[in-house]
Amino acid sequence: MNTLTLAESALLAPAGLDLHALDGAFARLLGPGIDFGDLYFQHARREAWSMEDGIVKDGSHSIEQGVGVRAISGEKTGFAYSDELDAPALIAAAQSARAIARDGRAQGAHALQSRSARALYPALDPIDALDNLVKVAALRRVDALVRALDPRVRQVMVSLTGGVDTVLVARSDGVLAGDVRPLVRMNVQVIVEQNGRRESGFSGFGGRYGYAELLAGDKPETFAREALRQALVNLDAIDAPAGAMPVVLGHGWPGVLLHEAVGHGLEGDFNRKGTSTYAGRIGQRVAAAGVTIVDDGTLDGRRGSLSIDDEGTPSQCTTLIEDGVLVGYMQDTHNARLMGMAPTGNGRRESFAHLVLPRMTNTYMRAGSHDPDDMIRSVKKGLYAVNFGGGQVDITSGKYVFSTTEAYLIEDGRITVPVKGATLIGNGPETMQKVAMIGADLALDDGVGICGKDGQSVPVGVGQPSLLISEITVGGTKA
CATH class of the missing domain: 3.30.2290.10 (PmbA/TldD superfamily)
Structure with a gap:
């Protein structure tokens, strides 16, 4: 049947x-x-x-x-x-x-x-x-x-x-x-x-x-x-330091930062209305070389996957940023029609009582070639962020704030003590320009993502390889 x-x-x-x-x-x-x-x-x-x-x-x-x-x-x-x-x-x-x-x-x-x-x-x-x-x-x-x-x-x-x-x-x-x-x-x-x-x-x-x-x-x-x-x-965590420093992001769930700081800004409605920091920038460099980000609703059994979206469009793997250049947006049929683009299978709704919106499915950065251990060894003083809690992003400016739930100090190229109270503060497009190394260890999250937009919640997936960001402002309690 x-x-x-x-x-x-x-x-x-x-x-x-x-x-x-x-x-x-x-x-x-x-x-x-x-x-x-x-x-x-x-x-x-x-x-x-x-x-x-x-x-x-x-x-x-x-x-x-x-x-x-x-x-x-x-x-x-x-x-x-x-x-x-x-x-x-x-x-x-x-x-x-x-x-x-x-x-x-x-x-x-x-x-x-x-x-x-x-x-x-x-x-x-x-x-x-x-x-x-x-x-x-x-x-x-x-x-x-x-x-x-x-x-x-x-x-x-x-x-x-x-x-x-x-x-x-x-x-x-x-x-x-x-x-x-x-x-x-x-x-x-x-x-x-x-x-x-x-x-x-x-x-x-x-x-x-x-x-x-x-x-x-x-x-x-x-x-x-x-x-x-x-x-x-x-x-055993000590108070997190504060200030601008290199940050190594772990693979898998830390892709939630990518989801919030970059993904929402690439949804069609924000770009059609000109309220996204990425509006009108197709073909422009918006991230460091080597950064390729996709939204893929076609992964078997994944939390964010859909055989068809909520408009009956088959899901697909949509490349959003390729080698640092913006090449596409996530589209439902309405915004795609108004922008003269093709729908990408991203029309989603919380239920029959809600309007369709262009939404993410499984959004992740493709793997690079670096060894995550080399990222740690390259940092004299910085932060290794493994797990994240909640975060906020302003679509228009791209500014974000994210709290870590598991993070460690990096000192002289080694992971040392765990820290508590660390928040990452930055701008999505600027952070993507500061990607210095991309790991070969791509992983997706374990299937717990929930995305909110305009009062609607839908299940999603996130992922990324380990990343070295040359500088992010870390909010902490220790100067």
């Missing part, structure tokens, strides 16, 4: 809808002044389990379904949604979205034709595939392991989340595409105490597959040990 059949079965048939009903909705949606319209059907099922100190604190389950209807006229968008899936609700939403324009050339819908895309993940529902008692037992196993590993452990918090989105997109240009999207994740947070000082560590992993793969082998235990390791490292 293909994904389109699954999507039709889960969304249209129970509501008494068929392709004829979709044609009727387009008849109400389109007309004079409307350039493009689409219908986005979604059925979302979610569950979340959390355990704290060996006690199950929460076990929740939710189901949400509905349809979002969009009409586009020039730069204007009319949008309406309904959480009822039936013919009257669909027609009412179409009429509401249609109200954006009343004059202009008549526009009709093309006959709907199924569009297929390469399946990047299994079309399954993780929730029913594993008994609830087995899920809770997995949480208990992680909790017991961490507590047995070190007497300094004071608190353990473990969570398990899973869900599946079934979506169907119908467009006025005739595209009809469906997708079934599983997503699972486990998080472990550990708090340790020594001599009255408390520190924490965090680790998590997940992707677009089922619980069987998530909990296979000793993966939960491996990540639990990692959370404990981070917490114990932070017990």
Whole structure:
């Protein structure tokens, strides 16, 4: 059974809808002044389990379904949604979205034709595939392991989340595409105490597959040990120094800085409106030689991957910066049309009740040829940043602020003591110009990324090789 059949079965048939009903909705949606319209059907099922100190604190389950209807006229968008899936609700939403324009050339819908895309993940529902008692037992196993590993452990918090989105997109240009999207994740947070000082560590992993793969082998235990390791490292951390200095960024999750400081600025809407620091700079050098950054939604099983985006466009690997030169933006269909560019499969929305925005999928920098050890040896005094927490970026100026959760001093070419309270302060384009070495150790994150934009959250992936930045301003508590 293909994904389109699954999507039709889960969304249209129970509501008494068929392709004829979709044609009727387009008849109400389109007309004079409307350039493009689409219908986005979604059925979302979610569950979340959390355990704290060996006690199950929460076990929740939710189901949400509905349809979002969009009409586009020039730069204007009319949008309406309904959480009822039936013919009257669909027609009412179409009429509401249609109200954006009343004059202009008549526009009709093309006959709907199924569009297929390469399946990047299994079309399954993780929730029913594993008994609830087995899920809770997995949480208990992680909790017991961490507590047995070190007497300094004071608190353990473990969570398990899973869900599946079934979506169907119908467009006025005739595209009809469906997708079934599983997503699972486990998080472990550990708090340790020594001599009255408390520190924490965090680790998590997940992707677009089922619980069987998530909990296979000793993966939960491996990540639990990692959370404990981070917490114990932070017990020995000293105050971070402050000032401008060389910084070596670790591989994998530190790509979240790249995501925020560079990635958002390369989304189509900010560049169409001229509010991004990268607007109008296609063909210009915006990073050091050797820096190549891509957004790739085609990676099998990855958290940010999509067989199709939320407009029915197949995902792709889009090169954004190539050898330091800006070559492209991430586009949905609306912004691509207005900019005279092709959509790149980056149209995303949190749910049927939200508008489509150009968003990242899995964004990372390609590997270079340097040995990460050579980066450390080249630094006389600097910072080695391995893990990051939250951060902020101003799209217009490119300025960012990021807090580290695991970092170390580099002294005379050696990694020495861990530091706490270090923040990285800089400007995305300027930082990319200061990339001095690019490691051969490209890694993607373990599957925990969540990206926020305009009040919407979507799952994403990040990654990078180790990087030597010749200078970043480090905010700390020690001069």
